[in-house]
Amino acid sequence: MLTSIINGCPIEIVLRNPNIAVRTCTLYAYDILTNPYCVTGENFSDEDKAVRGFDEIVMKLLTKPQIRVVLYNEFSHPIFTTFLELDYSADEFSSWLLKVQSHDEFKNVPKDVLGIYFPENERTGFRVKVLNKDNSKEKKLIIISPDYDYDVQSEAIIKHGAFNYDDYAGDGKHGYWQELSVLNNFLRLLKPNVDFFVSPKQVDGNEFADFLVIYKNACIIIESKYVISDKTTKRNAAIKKAVEQLDRAEKLIKNKEARLVDDVFAKLIDRVNFVVKICLVNDKTILDEANSRNIIQQYQKEELPLFISVSGFFRVLTELRLKNEGQFMFNIVYNFGQWYHNFIHSEERILYIDLALIKLGWEGDDEG
Numbered sequence: 120m121l122t123s124i125i126n127g128c129p130i131e132i133v134l135r136n137p138n139i140a141v142r143t144c145t146l147y148a149y150d151i152l153t154n155p156y157c158v159t160g161e162n163f164s165d166e167d168k169a170v171r172g173f174d175e176i177v178m179k180l181l182t183k184p185q186i187r188v189v190l191y192n193e194f195s196h197p198i199f200t201t202f203l204e205l206d207y208s209a210d211e212f213s214s215w216l217l218k219v220q221s222h223d224e225f226k227n228v229p230k231d232v233l234g235i236y237f238p239e240n241e242r243t244g245f246r247v248k249v250l251n252k253d254n255s256k257e258k259k260l261i262i263i264s265p266d267y268d269y270d271v272q273s274e275a276i277i278k279h280g281a282f283n284y285d286d287y288a289g290d291g292k293h294g295y296w297q298e299l300s301v302l303n304n305f306l307r308l309l310k311p312n313v314d315f316f317v318s319p320k321q322v323d324g325n326e327f328a329d330f331l332v333i334y335k336n337a338c339i340i341i342e343s344k345y346v347i348s349d350k351t352t353k354r355n356a357a358i359k360k361a362v363e364q365l366d367r368a369e370k371l372i373k374n375k376e377a378r379l380v381d382d383v384f385a386k387l388i389d390r391v392n393f394v395v396k397i398c399l400v401n402d403k404t405i406l407d408e409a410n411s412r413n414i415i416q417q418y419q420k421e422e423l424p425l426f427i428s429v430s431g432f433f434r435v436l437t438e439l440r441l442k443n444e445g446q447f448m449f450n451i452v453y454n455f456g457q458w459y460h461n462f463i464h465s466e467e468r469i470l471y472i473d474l475a476l477i478k479l480g481w482e483g484d485d486e487g
Contacts, residue, residue, distance in 0.1 A: 120402060120430070121190050122293065123150035125199060125284075127253035132180075133236075133244035135159075136219055137172025138226050140234065144177060145244070147237075150403050159234050170216065180205075181212060186249065193303040196262045198284050199254065206248035215245045259284040266303075271317040275299040297345040297401055297429060298329060304433045305330070308440060312383075314448060322378045328368045337393040337452040340368050343429070345401045354404060355413050358426075362414070365396040366422045395455045396424035399432055406471040415468045425459050427472040435472075 124130070128150050135143040143161040150156055164176040180186070183205065190199045218225045218241075228242050236243040262282040269276055275298035277286045287296035302317060309315045309332070319327045330341040342361040346354045371377040372391050379385040400406070406426050408415065414423070427435075439450045462470040 120148060120150060120156055121192070121198070121284075122296075123403070124148055124188075124190060124251065126255050127251050130203075130249035130251045132247045132249065133239050134173065134177060134247065135236075135244045136225060136228060136242065138219060139228050139230055139236075139243065141172050142166060142174050142177075143234075145234075145236070145239075151405070154405065155237065156402065157235070157237065172219075181207065181209065181247070188249075192262075192282065193300055193307070194264065194266045196264065196266075196282065197260065198262065198282070199257075199259050201254055201257070203252070204250045206250050207246075212245055215241065255288065269302075271302070271311045273298065273302060273317045275302060293347050294343070294345045297399075298343050301330060301341075301343055301399060301429060304429075304436075308433075308436055309448075316381075316384055319384050320380045322380055327371075327377065327379060328364065331388075332451060333387050333391065334448040334452050336390055337395075337456070338372060338388065338391040339395045339397055339452065339455060340365055340372075341397045341399055342424075343399045344404075346404045347401075351410065351413075355411075358398065358400075358406070358411070358414055359417070361398040362418055362423060365398065365424045366418075369394045369396055393452075393456065395452070395459050397432070397455065398424045398426050399429050400426060402428040402430050404428070405473075406469055408468050411469050420463060420468070423469060425455065425462065425470050425472065431472060 128148055129152075130149070131147050133145045133147065135145065137143075140161065142163070143159060144163075145157055145159045148156045163174045165174065167173050167175045167178045170178055185202045185204045188201055188203050189197050192198050225242055239246060263280060264282070265280075267278070267280050267282055269279065275295040277295065287293065287299070305311070305315050305317075311317065314332060314334070316331045316333070318329060319331065321327050328340045329343045332339040332341070342364050344357045344361045346357050348354065368377075372388055372394055375389060377385065377388050379388065405428075406414075435454065436451060439454065440447045443450060458470065458472060
């Protein structure tokens with residue numbers, strides 16, 4: 120998402136029709152034009168005294184010719200700041216507001232349970248374009264922080280003690296940034312070399328997997344794939360590589376044939392008898408039966424992993440931890456295990472998780 124915004128993807132803010140939701144706005148970043156990233160917020164400040172149904176700060180926004188955009192990484196460090204102009208007409212807003220207040224078709228708009236109104240139209244909200252531009256060549260901040268003194272080893276870590284966006288820009292480097300992003304998110308939630316492991320090596324020098332999460336006799340094997348190209352052949356090639364890497368690791372674990380350099384990790388793997396395979400993809404990569412026909416035809420269902428975006432994966436983990444920290448590790452395995460089990464016994468040909476309804480299990484209960 121940061122890359123898409125820095126590279127100039129379209130951005131807009133939609134002031135929601137107050138007849139649908141009072142004092143609410145939705146921010147869109149069109150990393151995929153037909154399926155943009157969006158986030159909705161409400162009650163940013165006090166209600167505007169003159170324009171009811173909107174916040175004062177939102178009305179103030181409409182008096183500004185430009186806004187400051189600040190982009191943060193996983194550690195909430197501001198890696199890039201810029202000013203972008205807004206494109207809207209005050210007269211058009213006034214005309215739209217009159218319709219909202221007096222026209223029945225604007226008063227009686229069906230409400231969506233999830234609050235998703237894409238594609239937007241005049242009845243659902245007032246659209247303010249943010250005139251984004253390509254800032255990929257602009258100088259970025261170098262962040263020096265103890266957060267980047269890693270206790271784990273990974274090819275994704277280019278520089279110890281600091282983060283520089285430009286280290287991960289350019290052909291062949293974007294995959295490293297995604298791995299670093301995954302690592303940074305894991306470090307906020309799990310204990311390295313206890314709950315999760317990064318790039319464990321086999322005795323022959325090859326990497327066993329990108330990441331592994333281990334809890335008692337259960338293991339989640341994770342491969343990270345960042346597909347920057349829009350070409351189906353490029354995407355399928357990356358996905359196939361992940362499928363084969365994950366399938367090979369699963370067989371080594373189940374057949375007790377894994378030969379690993381780290382003795383502590385090897386002992387943990389040796390007691391595993393339940394495996395879930397996950398392929399983490401960048402948010403711009405969405406898989407379904409239509410665009411993954413070649414993959415579906417080439418592999419047996421049991422060979423395919425569960426597919427989920429990086430942000431989707433960590434949304435699930437964050438929610439599980441917030442809801443029950445004491446059962447956090449168990450519930451990671453429980454939820455992803457349930458989704459994968461249901462997929463194997465369903466008519467679905469490929470499993471891509473977008474919005475997921477999590478369940479809370481308790482270790483030792485009948486269902487768990």
